[in-house]
Amino acid sequence: MDPAILRELRKICGADGVLFKPQDLLLYEYDGSPEIGQPEYIVFPQNTGQVVAIVAVANHTKTPLVGRGAGTGLSGGALARRGGIVTVFSRMNRILEVDVENQRATVQPGVVNADLSAAVVHLGLHFAPDPSSQNACTIGGNISENSGGPHTLAYGVTVNHVLSMQFVLATGELVRVGSLAPDPPGYDLAGLFVGSEGTLGLLTETTVKLTRLPEETKTLLAIFDRVEDATEAVAELTARAITPAACEMLDGWSLRAIEAYVHAGYPIDAAAVLLIDVDGLCEAAEAQAAAVGEVCSAHNAREVRVAHDTRERDLLWKGRKNAFAAVGRISPSYYVQDGVIPRTKLPATLRRIEEIGKKYGFEIGNIFHAGDGNLHPLIPFNARDKGEYQRAVAASDEIIEFCVSVGGTITGEHGVGMEKDRLMPLMFNEAELGLMRRVRDAFNPVGLLNPGKIIPASGCGEIRSGPAPEATVT
Amino acid sequence: MNASAASAVSRLEGLIGAAGLINDPAQLPGYAIAGLTPAAAVRPDTAEEVAEVLRFAGVENLAIVPCGARTKLGMGSPPHRYDIALDLSGLNRVTAYDPADLTVGLEPGVTLASLARTLGQHGQFLPLGAPFTSRATVGGTVVSGVDGPLRQGYGTARDFLLGMEFVTGDGVAVKSGGRVVKNVAGFDLHKPLIGSLGTLAVVTEINFRTFPAPQAMRGFLVRFATADGAAALRHAIARSFLRPLTLEILSAGACDLFNGAAASRIEPNALPSGLLSPSGAFAGWILATSFAGDEAVLARCERDLRQLADSSGSTTFDVFGAGPDRSVLAAVFGRLREFVPIALESSPATTVVKLSASPAHLEHALCSVKHSAEEHSLPWACIARGIGVVYAALLPPERNDHALHRVAAATKRMAADVAALGGHCVIPWCPAGRSELSIWGSSGNVGLMQKLKTVFDPHAILSPGRFVGGI
Numbered sequence: 032m033d034p035a036i037l038r039e040l041r042k043i044c045g046a047d048g049v050l051f052k053p054q055d056l057l058l059y060e061y062d063g064s065p066e067i068g069q070p071e072y073i074v075f076p077q078n079t080g081q082v083v084a085i086v087a088v089a090n091h092t093k094t095p096l097v098g099r100g101a102g103t104g105l106s107g108g109a110l111a112r113r114g115g116i117v118t119v120f121s122r123m124n125r126i127l128e129v130d131v132e133n134q135r136a137t138v139q140p141g142v143v144n145a146d147l148s149a150a151v152v153h154l155g156l157h158f159a160p161d162p163s164s165q166n167a168c169t170i171g172g173n174i175s176e177n178s179g180g181p182h183t184l185a186y187g188v189t190v191n192h193v194l195s196m197q198f199v200l201a202t203g204e205l206v207r208v209g210s211l212a213p214d215p216p217g218y219d220l221a222g223l224f225v226g227s228e229g230t231l232g233l234l235t236e237t238t239v240k241l242t243r244l245p246e247e248t249k250t251l252l253a254i255f256d257r258v259e260d261a262t263e264a265v266a267e268l269t270a271r272a273i274t275p276a277a278c279e280m281l282d283g284w285s286l287r288a289i290e291a292y293v294h295a296g297y298p299i300d301a302a303a304v305l306l307i308d309v310d311g312l313c314e315a316a317e318a319q320a321a322a323v324g325e326v327c328s329a330h331n332a333r334e335v336r337v338a339h340d341t342r343e344r345d346l347l348w349k350g351r352k353n354a355f356a357a358v359g360r361i362s363p364s365y366y367v368q369d370g371v372i373p374r375t376k377l378p379a380t381l382r383r384i385e386e387i388g389k390k391y392g393f394e395i396g397n398i399f400h401a402g403d404g405n406l407h408p409l410i411p412f413n414a415r416d417k418g419e420y421q422r423a424v425a426a427s428d429e430i431i432e433f434c435v436s437v438g439g440t441i442t443g444e445h446g447v448g449m450e451k452d453r454l455m456p457l458m459f460n461e462a463e464l465g466l467m468r469r470v471r472d473a474f475n476p477v478g479l480l481n482p483g484k485i486i487p488a489s490g491c492g493e494i495r496s497g498p499a500p501e502a503t504v505t
Numbered sequence: 506m507n508a509s510a511a512s513a514v515s516r517l518e519g520l521i522g523a524a525g526l527i528n529d530p531a532q533l534p535g536y537a538i539a540g541l542t543p544a545a546a547v548r549p550d551t552a553e554e555v556a557e558v559l560r561f562a563g564v565e566n567l568a569i570v571p572c573g574a575r576t577k578l579g580m581g582s583p584p585h586r587y588d589i590a591l592d593l594s595g596l597n598r599v600t601a602y603d604p605a606d607l608t609v610g611l612e613p614g615v616t617l618a619s620l621a622r623t624l625g626q627h628g629q630f631l632p633l634g635a636p637f638t639s640r641a642t643v644g645g646t647v648v649s650g651v652d653g654p655l656r657q658g659y660g661t662a663r664d665f666l667l668g669m670e671f672v673t674g675d676g677v678a679v680k681s682g683g684r685v686v687k688n689v690a691g692f693d694l695h696k697p698l699i700g701s702l703g704t705l706a707v708v709t710e711i712n713f714r715t716f717p718a719p720q721a722m723r724g725f726l727v728r729f730a731t732a733d734g735a736a737a738l739r740h741a742i743a744r745s746f747l748r749p750l751t752l753e754i755l756s757a758g759a760c761d762l763f764n765g766a767a768a769s770r771i772e773p774n775a776l777p778s779g780l781l782s783p784s785g786a787f788a789g790w791i792l793a794t795s796f797a798g799d800e801a802v803l804a805r806c807e808r809d810l811r812q813l814a815d816s817s818g819s820t821t822f823d824v825f826g827a828g829p830d831r832s833v834l835a836a837v838f839g840r841l842r843e844f845v846p847i848a849l850e851s852s853p854a855t856t857v858v859k860l861s862a863s864p865a866h867l868e869h870a871l872c873s874v875k876h877s878a879e880e881h882s883l884p885w886a887c888i889a890r891g892i893g894v895v896y897a898a899l900l901p902p903e904r905n906d907h908a909l910h911r912v913a914a915a916t917k918r919m920a921a922d923v924a925a926l927g928g929h930c931v932i933p934w935c936p937a938g939r940s941e942l943s944i945w946g947s948s949g950n951v952g953l954m955q956k957l958k959t960v961f962d963p964h965a966i967l968s969p970g971r972f973v974g975g976i
Contacts, residue, residue: 176689183687188687206950206953210929211927212928213893215948216946218700219697220697222696222697226692274717312746312748312802313805314801314805315799371687372685373685375605442688455690455691459690462677466694470957473956
């Protein structure tokens with residue numbers, strides 16, 4: 032900690048806008064992942080001007096700078112891997128404008144995802160990306176990570192819902208990428224910046240699309256006694272051109288964990304369930320629900336329940352959205368993966384995950400976005416046992432390697448951050464990583480913004496962090 | 506051709522063989538852009554050959570313009586220099602298609618038509634719905650950034666393109682993204698390539714998600730006396746629960762184009778009489794929209810749409826494509842999709858202006874088109890996508906300085922009007938020798954774009970000068 036930097040930051044954000052004492056910093060050492068990064072200063076800007084000034088301080092003192100929303104990220108994106116300043120956007124949380132005619136909203140980055148949808152629900156609109164952490168996570172974090180969620184199956188991920196963004200670049204320059212009107216001439220900088228995990232600029236304002244709520248949503252819970260039946264039902268839904276708004280799978284282990292916590296009405300004796308939303312006009316939702324029910328029954332679903340009302344529907348979804356929290360009650364420490372596979376590889380991948388679990392001595396839970404092949408295997412482990420943590424990481428790596436080997440990817444929606452940069456070479460060769468590095472350096476030339484993320488260090492010069500110490504897992 | 510380019514061409518032949526080199530003076534004019542003819546065209550068969558050509562061009566400082574079926578070479582500014590055409594029509598394989606995964610991987614030279622046949626065998630399609638469909642390649646369609654009527658329901662290539670392989674200007678073959686429907690591993694370096702007009706890299710493979718083809722569709726044509734009325738219906742649909750597949754607003758002039766000789770050459774399916782008939786005394790606007798679904802859904806859409814149309818002041822309401830005869834749908838959608846090619850063939854000096862504005866401002870953009878054209882006594886036609894993009898065709902009956910001056914003045918007014926709405930105005934197609942026209946309009950962020958260009962194409966050999974800000 033440098034008292035001169037502290038003085039400058041307090042000048043910008045006020046005495047109550049800066050944290051620097053070790054006990055205060057502790058809270059910002061972690062996020063939703065098992066990673067850790069130790070910051071030296073935490074600042075809470077209240078407007079874009081203050082963010083510009085913070086970047087200037089970082090610039091002339093060569094201090095690393097990391098943006099942070101609610102800290103719910105699952106890959107260490109918002110952690111200060113190289114120390115320095117963490118800029119927390121929780122005080123920049125105003126909805127600046129809702130433009131009903133154009134179905135869009137201009138917001139500060141600290142607006143909580145669910146708060147935006149709640150603010151426009153009376154207009155029949157919502158912000159479609161719905162990560163499970165949506166009650167806490169922020170729009171800025173969603174944009175940095177290009178977040179998904181169950182309903183991205185039909186509605187697309189965050190990048191499909193962002194019109195325009197204002198960024199402070201590493202140079203301190205304030206730029207606007209994207210546009211309110213369609214097709215701004217030039218390269219799609221917005222497409223590049225969304226999902227760049229805070230390495231290209233600090234987001235200070237954005238205009239996002241709002242999506243009309245459907246006339247009707249039907250939620251179905253299909254209950255299976257065999258996991259294979261559930262995965263085959265998913266494959267047939269895809270093959271029969273039935274496109275639900277969401278199609279989630281939870282295995283028996285997860286169901287029992289969730290039911291004990293949320294009491295969502297999940298069957299605790301089942302091998303797996305599919306939680307499926309179909310939506311649209313009443314007539315369309317009706318027909319789709321019937322078709323989904325037919326496919327599930329043909330694949331030996333022992334029961335297909337249809338939620339009768341909003342309360343029942345919300346309860347079913349509450350179970351899914353609180354799945355990770357429910358697992359946390361059973362095992363305070365768990366490793367959650369985010370691999371994606373081609374949808375036809377679902378049955379083979381689940382078999383492989385089970386084998387890997389046996390090999391390393393874990394019972395691996397499976398909760399995932401079945402409709403788009405995005406898996407979230409959960410590996411519970413004992414954090415006090417360092418060997419067990421390392422085994423969990425090894426098992427998890429083996430799952431990811433399998434995903435890549437069948438044509439998939441290492442992360443579908445959680446981001447690379449500092450958790451998976453070491454896995455990037457599974458996907459990309461040195462030429463590809465080199466191009467990414469040069470693009471990053473073109474916008475972030477001295478590595479001021481979120482250093483040590485996404486792209487593994489090339490050669491020497493950068494320090495790699497080891498596995499997280501036990502104390503980080505809570 | 507200068508001497509060094511000539512010597513370079515002969516060495517290029519050594520590099521990729523005589524079969525891949527086109528230097529026959531009779532063929533080269535087919536690669537010309539705005540009067541610039543390249544010294545040679547190279548037609549590689551593999552990504553490795555593309556990389557070799559680019560490495561060679563980098564060393565020799567040869568300017569390369571990648572192309573496919575050459576239907577859109579006229580888009581953008583003319584290149585500052587142009588030595589070699591890189592013809593990608595030989596990279597025309599579908600490399601991976603697993604219908605059950607709803608994903609496809611293909612080389613850029615695959616034509617839209619052949620891909621449609623491949624996917625159609627499995628009841629699937631790729632919703633690019635782009636113009637020049639009978640000849641255009643998938644790569645050219647993506648890299649030129651053109652859109653189509655299906656944009657309303659499916660978005661643009663950016664929304665369903667999963668990854669790409671490409672060769673950067675320094676001859677390095679790389680990939681970005683993947684072939685799964687969700688992926689956040691690393692930067693999305695392929696996104697800036699969409700619409701980059703070949704100025705960043707040469708695409709060698711593209712992965713898409715595919716979609717089940719709609720089983721049954723129905724279209725509606727609703728006439729209005731004013732642009733405001735048509736726009737009011739567009740706004741009412743946006744506020745409703747209806748989810749149209751396509752939604753466009755056409756001027757009466759577009760109906761005339763759709764009944765002309767060019768239209769029947771480009772879209773052979775004939776329009777049934779009475780549908781989109783020549784405007785005659787009618788000077789109004791038509792909202793054309795379509796929906797997909799089973800009979801119950803389509804009946805509901807029709808019922809709701811009729812109600813909304815009535816309260817927006819419509820004058821007539823026509824339904825098409827309800828019967829088993831799919832050729833009616835093809836006749837109408839084909840024309841809507843091919844508006845630009847039809848317009849280009851309908852005047853000796855067609856200029857197509859693309860305006861974009863927030864959807865709630867659509868009527869103002871339409872009025873600007875009408876007034877700008879009429880103020881300068883230019884025949885015109887326009888088609889507007891409901892999401893806020895307007896294609897305005899200015900159709901002077903002859904090509905001379907006087908006509909081109911009037912075109913320039915009309916485009917200037919449109920640009921000023923749309924800028925006041927916070928929108929954009931570019932001129933994707935215009936006659937050669939058009940220095941008075943502001944092709945790319947005013948665009949911010951040229952500095953940032955230049956940074957990206959320098960990383961991707963360090964020797965500045967890819968389509969130099971075709972893009973925004975002289976990039």
